[in-house]
Amino acid sequence: MRFTPAGGRRLIAGIPTVWLLLLFLVPFLIVFRISFSEVRLAIPPYTPLITWHHGSPQFEVHGSAYSFLFTDPLYISSYLYSLKVAAVSTLFCLLIGYPMAYAIARSGAAWRSLLLMLIVLPFWTSFLLRVYAWIGLLKNNGVINNVLLYLGVIHHPLALLQTDFAVYIGIVYSYLPFMILPLYSNLEKLDVTLLEAAADLGARPLRAFLRITLPQSFAGIVAGSLLVFIPAVGEYVIPTLLGRTDQLMIGRVLSDEFFENRDWPVASAVAILVLMILVIPIMLFQRMERRELEASK
Amino acid sequence: MKTRGLFAPVMLVLGLVFLYIPILSMIVFSFNNSRLVTVWDGPHSPTLKWYVALAHNEQILGAAWLSIRIALVSASGAVVLGTLAGMALARFGTFRGRVLLAGMTTAPIVMPEVITGLSLLLFFVALEQLIGWPRGVGAVTITLAHITFCMAYVTVVVQSRLIGFDASLEEAAMDLGARPVQVFMRITLPLILPAIASGWLLAFTLSWDDLVITQFVAGPGSSTLPMVIFSKVRFGVTPDVNALATIMVMLVASGIAISTVWMRYRQKRRERDVQLAAAANL
Numbered sequence: 001m002r003f004t005p006a007g008g009r010r011l012i013a014g015i016p017t018v019w020l021l022l023l024f025l026v027p028f029l030i031v032f033r034i035s036f037s038e039v040r041l042a043i044p045p046y047t048p049l050i051t052w053h054h055g056s057p058q059f060e061v062h063g064s065a066y067s068f069l070f071t072d073p074l075y076i077s078s079y080l081y082s083l084k085v086a087a088v089s090t091l092f093c094l095l096i097g098y099p100m101a102y103a104i105a106r107s108g109a110a111w112r113s114l115l116l117m118l119i120v121l122p123f124w125t126s127f128l129l130r131v132y133a134w135i136g137l138l139k140n141n142g143v144i145n146n147v148l149l150y151l152g153v154i155h156h157p158l159a160l161l162q163t164d165f166a167v168y169i170g171i172v173y174s175y176l177p178f179m180i181l182p183l184y185s186n187l188e189k190l191d192v193t194l195l196e197a198a199a200d201l202g203a204r205p206l207r208a209f210l211r212i213t214l215p216q217s218f219a220g221i222v223a224g225s226l227l228v229f230i231p232a233v234g235e236y237v238i239p240t241l242l243g244r245t246d247q248l249m250i251g252r253v254l255s256d257e258f259f260e261n262r263d264w265p266v267a268s269a270v271a272i273l274v275l276m277i278l279v280i281p282i283m284l285f286q287r288m289e290r291r292e293l294e295a296s297k
Numbered sequence: 298m299k300t301r302g303l304f305a306p307v308m309l310v311l312g313l314v315f316l317y318i319p320i321l322s323m324i325v326f327s328f329n330n331s332r333l334v335t336v337w338d339g340p341h342s343p344t345l346k347w348y349v350a351l352a353h354n355e356q357i358l359g360a361a362w363l364s365i366r367i368a369l370v371s372a373s374g375a376v377v378l379g380t381l382a383g384m385a386l387a388r389f390g391t392f393r394g395r396v397l398l399a400g401m402t403t404a405p406i407v408m409p410e411v412i413t414g415l416s417l418l419l420f421f422v423a424l425e426q427l428i429g430w431p432r433g434v435g436a437v438t439i440t441l442a443h444i445t446f447c448m449a450y451v452t453v454v455v456q457s458r459l460i461g462f463d464a465s466l467e468e469a470a471m472d473l474g475a476r477p478v479q480v481f482m483r484i485t486l487p488l489i490l491p492a493i494a495s496g497w498l499l500a501f502t503l504s505w506d507d508l509v510i511t512q513f514v515a516g517p518g519s520s521t522l523p524m525v526i527f528s529k530v531r532f533g534v535t536p537d538v539n540a541l542a543t544i545m546v547m548l549v550a551s552g553i554a555i556s557t558v559w560m561r562y563r564q565k566r567r568e569r570d571v572q573l574a575a576a577a578n579l
Contacts, residue, residue: 008477009389016382016448017394020401023445027416030423044422096315099308106305115309117553122316124549126506128523129542132530133319136326136539141336143322176316205302227407234409236509241530251411251509258415258513268419271412278409286403289453293460 028275035268038062046264065269075253075270082250083277085164085239086232089171090179093228094221096172097179101220102213104180105187116184123177131170131241138166138242162244170238175231179224186220187213219288226285230278250274320546327539347540354537357525364505364522367436371443372500376493378444379451379500383492384485386452387459388467405449414513417442421514434516442514443507447500454499458492459485 037046050057069075104115122130137143138160145157160166190213198208236251243249248256250270258267328343351357382402386395405413421431421438431437470480508523515524529535
């Protein structure tokens with residue numbers, strides 16, 4: 001469509017492109033470049049890329065930050081632990097979110113908008129405060145332990161806080177809406193006549209679900225899972241407030257390298273390696289997003 | 298179609314309970330007298346003392362004021378840039394740089410925040426080395442960072458709204474001789490105004506709420522509200538934070554309630570207008 005003259009169009013597309021090139025793409029190139037430096041006591045605290053020797057430029061590329069990451073088992077175990085936590089949390093989000101999205105998609109029109117609002121509403125209130133609320137619920141003299149003690153189910157408080165369990169709860173709780181919404185928009189479009197046909201032909205509900213509903217909502221499952229998994233790998237707030245102190249997730253390691261150790265090259269190398277793990281899921285997500293938008297045309 | 302089986306509805310109810318119990322517990326314990334937060338001090342509760350303490354907490358009030366100002370500017374900047382990007386992606390067909398722009402607007406949504414934060418800080422430091430600006434980090438760098446990650450969300454909202462409408466209205470106006478600026482002001486803008494409004498609110502909320510990216514690009518003396526809250530709760534629960542959370546939840550809930558009622562009212566009025574017009578034509 002010819003919407004505006006070429007000059008105007010170039011400006012409309014150009015301004016956000018230049019902004020994102022400067023503040024999104026270039027920063028990543030800088031991280032990449034600093035990950036190949038060495039730390040030094042100066043401002044800025046890393047070795048320059050080019051040094052001048054008698055008027056001729058010399059490139060200084062160091063791989064020490066990366067070799068450091070691969071020799072210290074702390075980093076490898078943090079990577080693996082982050083992937084495990086993100087995968088388990090994504091699975092639980094899916095198991096809880098799918099029936100919820102299904103129930104909303106199958107409810108009457110009047111209920112549907114109210115239920116969707118209830119799903120989205122927590123998202124509008126502070127993420128940090130909602131994670132913080134779980135400290136009060138999970139700690140030793142917290143609400144859950146007090147209730148269980150009162151009911152006589154347990155006789156000593158359970159150690160719930162600073163466990164893997166607490167991190168799973170925190171991530172599932174915070175990211176559940178991101179799983180439900182894409183699933184809902186997929187299940188809402190589901191052709192119910194197919195299900196009726198299957199029932200008429202004698203398929204039992206479970207079989208109809210496995211053969212019709214599940215395959216048709218596959219795109220929603222992938223989109224929701226990626227929306228949970230990718231940010232969860234680098235999650236910082238939830239494991240810091242609720243998680244273990246003896247096993248850190250990689251987002252916390254990155255932050256500590258930067259703020260506590262002031263080692264910019266190692267922090268950058270950690271970021272680059274996280275990105276390399278996530279680049280395939282991120283590109284998959286972008287492709288799904290594009291298809292979704294094109295399908296709605 | 299009616300749902301067969303109770304499994305999904307039961308899961309829905311349990312899931313909603315799961316989503317709301319933490320929020321409700323914060324509200325309840327904000328009225329608790331005990332400093333122990335989760336131990337209910339029956340004889341002396343409910344009390345408003347944590348709200349009073351909050352009203353006298355200069356640090357929290359100052360941080361909240363800074364956060365509001367940053368969120369206002371960031372949301373407005375993000376809306377301008379995000380609307381431009383959304384229009385380009387929805388209306389310009391294929392153009393040079395389209396894949397680049399589309400990729401750069403969806404990536405920030407899923408990108409782990411520690412990586413975005415680190416890269417932005419290193420960028421600002423390198424920029425200062427190069428051109429002497431920005432002088433150190435603070436409110437300015439926080440705002441630039443917030444505009445960048447918020448505009449991605451605005452782009453998606455505006456883009457999907459524009460795709461929902463076909464371009465025939467705009468084309469008709471062009472055919473009738475309207476200039477591009479007129480087309481935008483008279484047709485495109487009114488069409489996407491709801492998307493712009495919800496994009497602005499979304500951007501405001503994201504900016505107001507952000508901790509991780511902000512921590513990287515903030516300097517001494519520019520602590521936003523989430524930073525102050527985080528440094529308080531990192532070492533345990535504090536009752537005045539419960540009071541703060543309650544106030545924020547109430548503000549959001551009443552805002553949403555008001556907008557819902559208003560939208561219902563407008564819908565009703567529109568339906569009545571349509572009916573009146575139909576009756577007049579009979």
